[in-house]
Amino acid sequence: MIIWIIGFPGSGKSTFGRVLAKEANYSFIDTDDNIEEEVGCSIKDFFANYGEEIFRKKETEILQKSAILKDVVIATGGGTPCFNNNMEFMNQTGITIYLKMDDDELTERLIRGKSKRPLIADKSDDEIKHYVELNIKGREKFYNMAKISAIKPNPSLILRAVQLFSK
DSSP states (O other): OOEEEEEEETSOOOHHHHHHHHTTEEEHHHHHHHHHHHHOHHHHHHHHHHHHHHHHHHHHHHHHHHTTTTSSEOOOOOOGGGGTTTHHHHHSSSSSEEEOOOOOHHHHHHHHHHGGGTTTOOOOOOHHHHHHHHHHHHHHHHHHTTTTTHHHHHHOOOOHHHHHOOO
């Protein structure tokens, strides 16, 4: 089974995914890491050199390659569900979990780690706050298609929910 972890940038997808994978005795993959490995540079550099459209195509390609795996938790990029019918694809190939988070907490996390995030690296704190407010609304229609939504999730409880969904 594949467990897809989705959510806004900064929501803790990779951190939670690693914990959930350990709890389930599954492998863990971060699609951002796979993209960087395949293209030979950071996502920030890839974005700067090729733009968002090419990045989103690469992201979808990596997503589709990952779907052949078994017993794996996969953390996706924050925008992954919103492009190229990726959300539908993830729902067809596994269990999707949306890590939901308060806008203010997301904003604080993004401000602290903005240098690693190409869409906000050059934004001021106020611009990041506006970015979160603006983009969360547009992305939530995709995120809310997830089979499971969780706020401050407990990995053991989420794993039980996943097991129920997979029966």
